[in-house]
Amino acid sequence: xxxxDIGGLxxxxxxxxxxxxxxxxxxxxxxxxxxxxxxxxxxQLEWSGRPDGSRPHDHSSLLDYYRQRQRDHDRESxxxxxxxxxxWALGQEAMQFYWRRISFFELREYCRAEEDARHxxxxxxxxxxxxxxxxxxxxxxxxxxxxxxxxxxxRALARLEEExxxxxxxxxxxxxxxxxxxxxxxxxxxxxxxxxxxQFLKNWxxxxxxxxxxxESEQLSAELSKAVAAQDFERAAxxxxxxxxxxxxxxxSDGSLSPSQSQGDQPPIDR
Numbered sequence: 021x022x023x024x025d026i027g028g029l030x031x032x033x034x035x036x037x038x039x040x041x042x043x044x045x046x047x048x049x050x051x052x053x054x055x056x057x058x059x060x061x062x063x064q065l066e067w068s069g070r071p072d073g074s075r076p077h078d079h080s081s082l083l084d085y086y087r088q089r090q091r092d093h094d095r096e097s098x099x100x101x102x103x104x105x106x107x108w109a110l111g112q113e114a115m116q117f118y119w120r121r122i123s124f125f126e127l128r129e130y131c132r133a134e135e136d137a138r139h140x141x142x143x144x145x146x147x148x149x150x151x152x153x154x155x156x157x158x159x160x161x162x163x164x165x166x167x168x169x170x171x172x173x174x175r176a177l178a179r180l181e182e183e184x185x186x187x188x189x190x191x192x193x194x195x196x197x198x199x200x201x202x203x204x205x206x207x208x209x210x211x212x213x214x215x216x217x218x219q220f221l222k223n224w225x226x227x228x229x230x231x232x233x234x235x236e237s238e239q240l241s242a243e244l245s246k247a248v249a250a251q252d253f254e255r256a257a258x259x260x261x262x263x264x265x266x267x268x269x270x271x272x273s274d275g276s277l278s279p280s281q282s283q284g285d286q287p288p289i290d291r
Contacts, residue, residue: 026062033057042126054123063119071116082113083143090150100150107147107156114140121170130181134174140167165202169195169217176228185232192225 035041041057044067052067065071070081079085086106093100102110117136124133144167147160172195179188199218203211212218247256 042123065120071120101152102150107151110143114143130174130178137167137171165199165217188228196221
């Protein structure tokens with residue numbers, strides 16, 4: 021078999037059609053790379069820098085190149101615009117970063133996934149602001165909620181990886197408000213109701229909230245609701261006493277003041 025034939029590689033890589041199969045490898049240059057198994061072969065991406073490993077116009081990316089051109093035009097007081105060909109080339113780069121971004125999600129490299137999402141959002145910003153043709157500006161705005169949702173997802177997953185459920189919920193809720201604003205800015209009355217990105221974030225918020233660890237007070241409150249629903253009033257009264265003790269800064273076991281109260285501090289309020 022020729023060294024150029026990748027048949028052996030494909031044969032030894034278990035793969036199910038329609039599923040994303042990603043792995044991290046060490047390249048012959050000893051640099052980390054990503055391989056994505058596809059129906060007809062393998063896509064290989066660089067771990068850092070531009071995914072295809074190139075340096076367009078001796079810049080780290082086309083985005084950096086066009087940013088430099090914009091700065092040069094600003095200094096020269098010239099009008100900077102992006103042609104249809106410029107926007108197409110930036111779109112091709114965005115597609116590379118998209119494939120690497122979803123690969124980073126699979127590899128649980130959430131901070132890197134967020135970096136690649138930010139790169140593509142910057143491409144959309146550039147096209148939205150400077151594209152010569154209205155169609156290119158509209159295309160940039162069309163993809164913004166999708167890429168923004170990926171950025172939010174990456175930030176929240178990084179929090180969950182650290183078991184910071186409250187932090188993840190803050191990221192998701194802030195993100196929901198951001199995506200809603202983006203959709204309203206599109207002047208499409210139905211966009212907020214039909215957006216799959218927004219629906220995903222709202223469903224995910226409920227899932228993360230339902231599965232997050234509960235404080236003692238929250239657990240008691242949940243038990244109280246169940247006791248009342250079951251008309252177990254003796255149990256409900258006992259649970260109310262325990263909740264009052266926690267909210268009042270009393271130690272439920274002996275009724276003594278907590279150390280903070282003994283020093284004159286206000287009792288903690290459960291929110």
